[in-house]
Amino acid sequence: MSWNILPQWLLPEQWRSEAQERGLDESGSKAGPPELGKSDGNPPQPTKQGLPESESTPKARPTGTDEVPTFSLNGHDSEERPKPTNPVEAKSMFPAANSAQRASAMPPPPRPASKPANSTSMGLMPPPSRPAVAQRGPPPSAAASLRAPATGPLPNRGPPANSQQRASGGLSPNGAITPNARGKVLLSPGHSPMDWAALTRTGNLAGVSTFQRVTPSQLRSMTGRKGKPAWSSWQGKVYNISPYLPFHPGGEAELMKAAGRGGTKLFMDVHPWVNWENMLTTCLVGVLVPENHGMGEGESSLEDMD
Numbered sequence: 001m002s003w004n005i006l007p008q009w010l011l012p013e014q015w016r017s018e019a020q021e022r023g024l025d026e027s028g029s030k031a032g033p034p035e036l037g038k039s040d041g042n043p044p045q046p047t048k049q050g051l052p053e054s055e056s057t058p059k060a061r062p063t064g065t066d067e068v069p070t071f072s073l074n075g076h077d078s079e080e081r082p083k084p085t086n087p088v089e090a091k092s093m094f095p096a097a098n099s100a101q102r103a104s105a106m107p108p109p110p111r112p113a114s115k116p117a118n119s120t121s122m123g124l125m126p127p128p129s130r131p132a133v134a135q136r137g138p139p140p141s142a143a144a145s146l147r148a149p150a151t152g153p154l155p156n157r158g159p160p161a162n163s164q165q166r167a168s169g170g171l172s173p174n175g176a177i178t179p180n181a182r183g184k185v186l187l188s189p190g191h192s193p194m195d196w197a198a199l200t201r202t203g204n205l206a207g208v209s210t211f212q213r214v215t216p217s218q219l220r221s222m223t224g225r226k227g228k229p230a231w232s233s234w235q236g237k238v239y240n241i242s243p244y245l246p247f248h249p250g251g252e253a254e255l256m257k258a259a260g261r262g263g264t265k266l267f268m269d270v271h272p273w274v275n276w277e278n279m280l281t282t283c284l285v286g287v288l289v290p291e292n293h294g295m296g297e298g299e300s301s302l303e304d305m306d
């Protein structure tokens with residue numbers, strides 16, 4: 001038991017009387033007269049009267065220092081632990097002053113990183129809050145995914161081609177429908193480049209059932225007006241550009257400049273990087289041929305068909 005290391009005047013009444021009965025002092029040996037532990041509530045006076053010569057601990061004789069004996073239920077520990085003399089050591093009792101942990105140069109074990117209280121007290125910012133998980137709706141359909149190009153020009157979505165916004169809008173001071181510096185227009189919904197790509201996969205957009213030989217006069221008549229389709233030739237190939245008009249990022253008016261004629265130079269002046277051949281594959285009408293190709297009178301077989 002560790003009660004025997006305490007001064008008698010610090011012991012509870014019950015223990016004090018017990019110690020007196022056993023006649024033990026703090027070292028466990030037979031003590032002197034029982035008046036040592038009188039229960040008058042006052043600490044014993046530092047007098048040698050009544051104390052045996054063998055008594056050497058300060059329990060019954062305060063030394064005047066501020067040390068307060070520690071109390072532990074484990075009597076062995078309290079008796080074996082050396083009393084700290086350094087005030088710093090006195091505050092930090094773990095690891096023990098003479099332990100291997102103190103003697104070695106090993107750093108202390110790392111603190112757990114995920115303690116917000118610790119990180120705050122260390123002056124560190126708390127970890128950033130995780131971004132909210134994007135609200136995802138049902139998986140997009142195949143057609144919808146086609147409308148969101150991962151690369152290439154962003155689809156221009158905006159008011160319909162014949163709307164008031166298209167007619168008067170845009171950043172151009174002269175009223176042209178060119179809302180950006182590059183002259184792109186706002187395409188009506190459902191007319192993005194990906195929509196066009198999806199449309200071209202649906203089938204033939206040429207407007208003719210068979211491959212045609214187109215003469216220049218024939219081509220000139222296909223202006224996209226008066227109920228006729230708009231044809232244009234690029235490098236000897238004739239395309240029906242009517243279906244592409246609402247999809248053209250440069251606007252219908254720009255594209256219509258090539259209607260009924262060769263559009264190579266116009267095209268190459270503006271965007272030589274555009275792969276028109278791929279884009280217009282299903283719009284291919286035929287090839288451009290000399291005016292009197294296959295005709296004695298210079299008449300066009302297509303004109304006859306109309």
Ligand code: HEM
Binds near residue numbers: 249263
């Ligand atoms: C059928 C033939 C044509 C196709 C397939 C086509 C296709 C395109 C494409 C894909 C763009 C967007 C380019 C980009 O974002 O980089 C574009 C823009 C444009 N196109 Fe065309 N185009 C054609 C004919 C023409 C013609 C004949 C003209 C002019 C007479 C023209 C004028 C423009 C303009 C001004 C732009 C906007 C500026 C720009 O994107 O650089 N296009 N065209």
